[in-house]
Each structure stands twice: as C-alpha cells, then as structure tokens.
Amino acid sequence: MANLNIRSKQERTYEAIVxxxxxxxxxxxxxxxxxxxxxxxxxxxxxxxxxxxxxxTNLLPYEFPHRGQMPQEVKDANPVVSKCYAFNEDxxxxxxxxxxxxxxxxKPFDWIRGYQVGGKSLLWARQVQRWSEFDFEGPARDGxxxxxxxxxxxxxxxxxxxxxxxxxxxxxxxLPNLPDGEFLPGxxxxxxxxxxxxxxxxxxxxxxxxxxxxxxxxxxxxxxxAQQGRAMCQNRNLCQRGCPFGGxxxxxxxxxxxxxxxxxxxxxxxxxxxxxxxxxxxxKATGVRIIDAHTKEMEEFYAPVLFxxxxxxxxxxxxxxxxxNRFPNGLGNDNGLMGKYVAFHNYRARVSGEYxxxxxxxxxxxxxxxxxxxxxxxxxxxxxxxxRGYAAGFSGGRGVRSxxxxxxxxxxxxxxxxxxxxxxxxxxxxxxxxxxxxxxxVALDENLKDPYGMPQLKINIDYDDNDEKMTxxxxxxxxxxxxxxxxxxxxxxxxxxxxxxxxxEMGGIRMGRDPKTSLLNANHQLxxxxxxxxxxxxxxxxxxxxxxxLTYMAFAARAAHHAVAESKK
Amino acid sequence: xxxxxALRHLALISGGLALIPSCDFSSDDIxxxxxxxxxxxxxxxxxxxxxxTIIPAGEIKGALDLEVPDFILVMINDCYTAENQALxxxxxxxxxxxxxxxxxxxxxxxxxxxxxxxxQAGTKLEGGETEEGQTNKAISYFLNTTKRFTIQGYMASExxxxxxxxxxxxxxxxxxxxxxxxxxxxRING
Numbered sequence: 001m002a003n004l005n006i007r008s009k010q011e012r013t014y015e016a017i018v019x020x021x022x023x024x025x026x027x028x029x030x031x032x033x034x035x036x037x038x039x040x041x042x043x044x045x046x047x048x049x050x051x052x053x054x055x056x057t058n059l060l061p062y063e064f065p066h067r068g069q070m071p072q073e074v075k076d077a078n079p080v081v082s083k084c085y086a087f088n089e090d091x092x093x094x095x096x097x098x099x100x101x102x103x104x105x106x107k108p109f110d111w112i113r114g115y116q117v118g119g120k121s122l123l124w125a126r127q128v129q130r131w132s133e134f135d136f137e138g139p140a141r142d143g144x145x146x147x148x149x150x151x152x153x154x155x156x157x158x159x160x161x162x163x164x165x166x167x168x169x170x171x172x173x174x175l176p177n178l179p180d181g182e183f184l185p186g187x188x189x190x191x192x193x194x195x196x197x198x199x200x201x202x203x204x205x206x207x208x209x210x211x212x213x214x215x216x217x218x219x220x221x222x223x224x225x226a227q228q229g230r231a232m233c234q235n236r237n238l239c240q241r242g243c244p245f246g247g248x249x250x251x252x253x254x255x256x257x258x259x260x261x262x263x264x265x266x267x268x269x270x271x272x273x274x275x276x277x278x279x280x281x282x283x284k285a286t287g288v289r290i291i292d293a294h295t296k297e298m299e300e301f302y303a304p305v306l307f308x309x310x311x312x313x314x315x316x317x318x319x320x321x322x323x324x325n326r327f328p329n330g331l332g333n334d335n336g337l338m339g340k341y342v343a344f345h346n347y348r349a350r351v352s353g354e355y356x357x358x359x360x361x362x363x364x365x366x367x368x369x370x371x372x373x374x375x376x377x378x379x380x381x382x383x384x385x386x387x388r389g390y391a392a393g394f395s396g397g398r399g400v401r402s403x404x405x406x407x408x409x410x411x412x413x414x415x416x417x418x419x420x421x422x423x424x425x426x427x428x429x430x431x432x433x434x435x436x437x438x439x440x441x442v443a444l445d446e447n448l449k450d451p452y453g454m455p456q457l458k459i460n461i462d463y464d465d466n467d468e469k470m471t472x473x474x475x476x477x478x479x480x481x482x483x484x485x486x487x488x489x490x491x492x493x494x495x496x497x498x499x500x501x502x503x504x505e506m507g508g509i510r511m512g513r514d515p516k517t518s519l520l521n522a523n524h525q526l527x528x529x530x531x532x533x534x535x536x537x538x539x540x541x542x543x544x545x546x547x548x549x550l551t552y553m554a555f556a557a558r559a560a561h562h563a564v565a566e567s568k569k
Numbered sequence: 570x571x572x573x574x575a576l577r578h579l580a581l582i583s584g585g586l587a588l589i590p591s592c593d594f595s596s597d598d599i600x601x602x603x604x605x606x607x608x609x610x611x612x613x614x615x616x617x618x619x620x621x622t623i624i625p626a627g628e629i630k631g632a633l634d635l636e637v638p639d640f641i642l643v644m645i646n647d648c649y650t651a652e653n654q655a656l657x658x659x660x661x662x663x664x665x666x667x668x669x670x671x672x673x674x675x676x677x678x679x680x681x682x683x684x685x686x687x688x689q690a691g692t693k694l695e696g697g698e699t700e701e702g703q704t705n706k707a708i709s710y711f712l713n714t715t716k717r718f719t720i721q722g723y724m725a726s727e728x729x730x731x732x733x734x735x736x737x738x739x740x741x742x743x744x745x746x747x748x749x750x751x752x753x754x755x756r757i758n759g
Contacts, residue, residue: 062727071647190745234739367743405683
C-alpha cells in the first residue's frame with residue numbers, strides 16, 4: 001500500500017531548517033527568510049495562530065468557572081507544571097502537562113515547557129536586559145566554566161537589531177553593568193519605587209541602582225510596529241493568554257507572521273525532531289528525522305544549514321540522540337561534554353515589607369513591568385565569599401481593599417465601596433547567577449522512552465555552596481536596603497524551590513574557543529559539524545543574572561547572518 | 570454557563586429518580602453535580618440562606634440572586650483537596666445542630682440579626698482536641714470558607730462586574746503617583 005507520507009526528497013529539501021519556533025528559533029527563521037533563504041521551521045507542538053488561537057484572551061474574570069484557579073485533579077495529575085506561577089485557568093492550555101513528556105529527575109528539577117508554535121514566547125515574563133562586558137568576561141576573570149568566545153562588542157549591534165524589531169521599552173539609565181539599548185519610552189516607576197531608588201543613592205552612592213525594568217512591550221513608535229500587525233501595549237497584564245494587540249513580543253505576533261509574509265517560510269507543526277542526520281561521507285549534517293505527532297511515522301527533511309533551537313534542554317536531547325558511527329555519543333560530542341555544565345538562575349529568595357510614608361498617594365492604570373536591580377555584587381572585582389552575584393526585581397504597590405470583617409448590609413456596603421488603603425507593600429525577588437559545573441548535567445536515559453519513542457532526559461542539577469551563600473547575601477543585603485529606606489514589617493523567605501522553576505535553564509552545548517572544552521564556536525556552530533547552529537539557551541557558557549531571552553534573540557539573528565554569509569563563500 | 574445548565578439537568582435527573590413512589594419527604598437527594606461533596610438539595614438551600622445572610626439583596630442584588638451557592642460548591646468540589654473537602658462537609662453537616670443549640674431553632678426560621686450573629690460567632694469558633702473541639706473547628710472552617718467564596722463569587726460575578734463596578738480589560742496608562750483624594754471613588758449605594 002502506498003505510503004502517503006513518502007514524498008520525493010526534493011520536495012522535502014529546503015535551504016535551511018530551524019528546529020523550534022520559540023523566541024530563538026523564530027528569530028533565526030525570521031532573519032533567514034528576510035535574507036531570502038527558503039526555510040523550514042519545525043515545531044513539535046500544535047499550531048497557534050496569532051489572535052485566532054488565544055481562546056481566553058478577552059474573557060472576563062467571571063467567565064472562568066474557577067475564577068482562574070486550577071482544579072485539584074489537574075494539580076494532582078501535574079505536580080511539576082502546577083508549581084509554575086502562570087499555570088492558571090487562563091493559560092494552562094499553553095503549558096506541557098506532566099504526562100505528555102515524562103523525564104527522569106535524578107535530582108528534583110521542575111521542567112516547565114510550552115509545546116506549541118511560539119513555544120514559551122507566549123508565556124515569558126518579557127523582561128529584556130542586555131548583558132554587559134562584565135558578564136561575558138565573568139568566567140575568564142573568575143576562573144569557572146570556559147571563556148566566552150565573544151564579548152559585548154560582538155553582540156551589541158545585534159542587541160540593537162532585535163530590540164528595534166521586537167519593541168523594547170526602557171530608559172537610558174547610563175549604567176555600565178546594564179548597557180542601554182534601542183528603547184521605546186520607558187515605563188514609569190511609581191512614587192514609592194522612585195523613593196526607594198533615591199534612598200539607594202543616598203545610602204550607597206552610585207553603587208546600587210533600581211531602575212524601570214526594560215520590557216518587550218510596544219510603548220511608542222506605533223507606525224513602525226503596525227508593519228508587523230502589532231499595536232501599542234494596552235497595559236492589560238493578561239500577556240500569558242496571548243495578546244490580541246501584539247503589545248508584547250511573541251513569535252506568534254511578530255517574527256513568525258513576518259517570516260511567513262516573505263514567502264520563504266514553511267511551518268511544520270506537530271513534528272517532533274528525533275535526530276539530526278549526519279552524512280559520514282560528506283562530513284556534514286544533511287537534515288533531520290521527525291516523528292509525526294499524530295501518525296507517529298518518521299519522515300526526513302533536508303537542508304544544508306540547520307538551526308537547533310528546541311529550547312535549552314530539548315536541544316541537548318536532540319543532539320545527544322543524533323548518533324552515528326562518527327559521533328556515537330551525540331552530534332559534535334567529541335569531548336564528551338555535551339549535556340554537561342548546565343546551569344540556571346537562582347530564584348529562591350524574596351524580601352517584602354511595608355512603607356508607611358507617601359500615604360497620600362496610590363496608583364492608577366496598569367503597566368507591564370516594574371523595578372529592576374542590576375547586579376551590584378562583584379561587578380568590578382571579587383568582593384564577597386561567593387562568586388558572581390544576583391539581580392533583583394522590585395515593585396511597590398498600594399491596592400484599595402475593603403473591610404471584610406462584617407456581615408450583611410454592612411459587609412455589602414464595604415465590599416462595594418472599598419476605601420482601605422493601608423501602607424504601601426514593597427517586594428523583591430532574587431535572580432542569582434549559578435556557576436556551570438560538570439556535575440550539573442542532562443543525559444539520555446538508557447531504558448525509558450517518552451510517548452513518541454524518544455529516550456527520556458535524565459536531569460541531574462542542583463544548587464551548590466555558592467548558591468547558598470548568595471541566597472543568604474541577597475536576603476541580608478535586601479533587608480538592609482529595606483531598613484535603610486525606612487520600610488517596616490520586613491519579611492524574607494527562601495522557598496528552596498527546585499532548579500527549573502526559574503525557567504532559565506541554560507548550557508549543555510556551550511560556546512567556547514577550544515573544541516576540547518566546548519561544543520560551539522564563536523559563531524554558534526558545532527566545532528565538529530559547522531553547518532549545525534545552536535543559538536538557544538543550550539549555547540550558554542555562563543548564565544549571568546539577566547533574563548536570557550533577549551540574548552538568545554541577538555545570538556539567533558547574528559548566527560543566521562553568519563550562516564548566509566558562509567553559504568555565499 | 571454550560572455547567573449551570575448541566576447542574577440543572579442533573580438536579581432534574583435526581584428529582585426524577587425521587588419520583589419512585591414514596592411519600593417520605595425526608596429523603597433528601599444527593600446532588601450529583603458536586604460528586605465529591607455529597608451535598609443534599611436541602612443543604613444547598615441552607616447554603617443559599619447562609620450566603621444570602623452574608624451578602625443580602627437590597628437595591629443591589631444579593632448572593633442568592635447571583636447563584637453564589639453554586640459557585641461555592643463548584644469551587645470546593647473542584648479545587649479543594651479531599652482533606653479540606655472532608656473538613657468542609659463535616660462542618661456543613663454539623664451546622665444545623667449548632668444553630669439549634671445556639672439559636673434555639675432552624676436557621677431559616679431565625680431573624681436576620683440572629684442569623685448574622687450565629688455566622689459571625691461561628692467563624693470565630695476555636696478548635697480543640699475533644700470531639701466537640703473537632704466539630705467546632707469544622708464549623709468554623711465551613712463558615713469561613715463559605716464567607717470567603719461568597720465574597721469572591723459575588724464580587725467576581727457578571728452582574729457586579731458589568732452593572733455595578735464595571736471591569737475593564739484595558740485599565741489605562743499607568744499613573745504611579747496619584748493623590749488618593751483625586752481618585753474617583755466608585756461610590757455605590759450598597
């Protein structure tokens with residue numbers, strides 16, 4: 001019987017293949033398409049079309065049967081994803097349920113995933129701070145991991161390139177440890193946040209800053225973004241549902257429709273990439289094998305250039321599973337380091353408090369961002385008993401509440417006429433750099449398979465002594481800063497949450513100068529298979545403290561241009 | 570909405586089954602819609618009375634008008650752990666006797682003031698190791714949970730969010746330093 005899936009090799013051949021449609025994959029595809037490259041983008045999940053496939057985006061609170069809360073049965077069946085702050089009734093359909101893609105936790109790791117066209121770009125927190133020279137030189141200066149093969153100057157223009165297109169709002173803060181970029185007008189800090197920033201200047205001179213966090217929201221230059229079919233952010237703060245305005249950057253609202261418009265993009269959802277095909281005679285990768293999510297049949301696609309951007313750990317999984325005589329331990333894995341030196345961000349600790357001052361003020365309206373503390377520890381030199389440091393989020397707010405202690409008409413009157421302002425509430429959370437180590441690794445399980453027959457990923461990642469010291473320091477320092485600012489009722493907590501819940505897993509296929517100690521070169525090519533590029537979180541040599549997505553965008557754009565330049569040689 | 574329709578159908582089915590010849594009006598059907606709670610029709614009526622005491626009708630509708638008891642039961646049935654469901658149903662079952670003991674009558678026969686007093690006192694009951702202490706703990710849990718979900722179900726209802734305090738999906742540009750005296754109060758004749 002004829003197999004309808006078998007098409008001629010020519011029909012399944014493209015000029016480039018991008019695996020993954022999230023932030024980094026869609027950026028690679030968009031750049032390749034803009035440069036005239038016929039590109040196939042493969043996504044393991046279902047298609048999610050901008051606006052059409054955002055079923056909850058305009059629902060009102062009372063239209064959610066549980067007012068946003070997830071049913072207990074779902075929580076019981078999904079202990080991992082239920083820990084994620086955004087896994088609620090309005091966005092649960094964009095998260096991978098635990099049973100859909102099992103993995104082995106040799107140590108606790110909460111792997112939060114979004115398998116659909118657009119990936120986690122629909123769900124991300126949209127915070128986009130640039131790395132600085134201090135971040136790229138970190139491993140070399142402090143003697144961990146390996147030296148990054150690039151520096152800030154190599155990536156600065158690519159940051160500008162992606163910021164302009166994605167739309168980044170922020171202020172020119174003039175901080176050497178958090179370079180300014182191509183900003184749309186920034187969002188305002190509120191009166192208590194400004195007060196805190198001033199207090200920091202007063203008590204710490206020019207060492208510690210709290211700024212309005214740069215975010216990937218359109219806050220100006222509306223005509224330019226109208227070309228992408230996107231409009232100004234409406235301050236809804238319902239981003240995780242998918243934004244009908246395209247007010248924040250997602251693959252679905254921005255890069256994918258743009259790439260489709262060039263006529264050069266073919267999108268293939270529902271296709272799980274099994275492995276990269278390596279041709280021993282040519283000494284090159286020639287394509288990928290996919291498993292159709294519905295028929296479970298395997299099919300091959302071919303291209304001279306491959307981008308593997310499946311999100312950090314799944315990129316590791318695909319390349320580890322890409323075995324051949326030449327590469328028995330994974331594609332390009334001559335040194336045996338693939339899957340090792342995985343790191344993440346330490347999000348364990350929080351500090352909160354109250355402020356009795358500025359009691360005549362409150363806020364109105366909405367904004368999609370809040371305050372940000374760039375790293376102030378160990379920036380210019382080593383000064384603590386732990387390596388590196390942490391950034392922190394900061395926000396203050398003052399909601400109006402009602403007195404709910406009564407009953408009957410008195411309670412009703414109070415509920416409908418809320419007038420209890422109380423003090424300002426202030427809060428902060430840490431975003432700590434973790435040190436990549438050989439002992440923090442992912443590997444393929446020898447026996448267990450997922451529902452598609454792929455080996456399950458074994459995850460073995462943990463905190464270390466450096467993280468414990470840093471957590472303690474964050475709590476001490478933030479508490480001290482709160483005290484100096486006159487905040488009261490200061491509380492701190494260490495959730496001891498497992499790695500993974502930060503959703504900033506990075507590394508395993510790190511960049512470096514030396515093929516003996518790294519997998520990728522300065523252009524994001526596998527040292528041993530240069531027509532394979534990795535520009536997602538897997539490529540990270542170290543983690544710094546900034547939310548990483550902006551850096552993946554810049555990496556993807558830069559590498560795409562490199563690939564096209566190479567192909568013309 | 571679908572759920573409510575389904576609930577009505579289930580109630581009808583349940584009512585239909587009760588038509589098996591019997592004049593025993595004490596038989597009280599368990600409402601299949603809240604399968605984990607084993608709540609009877611008369612208990613749901615009692616819950617309606619309690620929630621309507623917490624937020625009564627006036628010029629503006631009250632909890633019962635907005636089907637708040639259904640919301641309370643849906644939330645506890647769907648979103649609570651088995652342990653907390655058991656505590657809630659224990660308190661729910663013990664509440665009628667508690668009312669008789671403290672109020673001298675069935676709840677529905679009490680006047681509004683007495684109903685309010687009993688609920689408020691019940692929310693403050695302290696638990697203990699004894700059987701009575703355990704029961705008091707359950708009653709307090711039942712009443713506090715009911716009060717919390719009455720408030721949530723009422724305030725997050727279509728009626729309140731469209732006709733009384735309209736909810737806006739688009740809250741407007743941020744003002745980070747607005748004088749409270751300049752904020753327009755959503756003054757409502759509650």
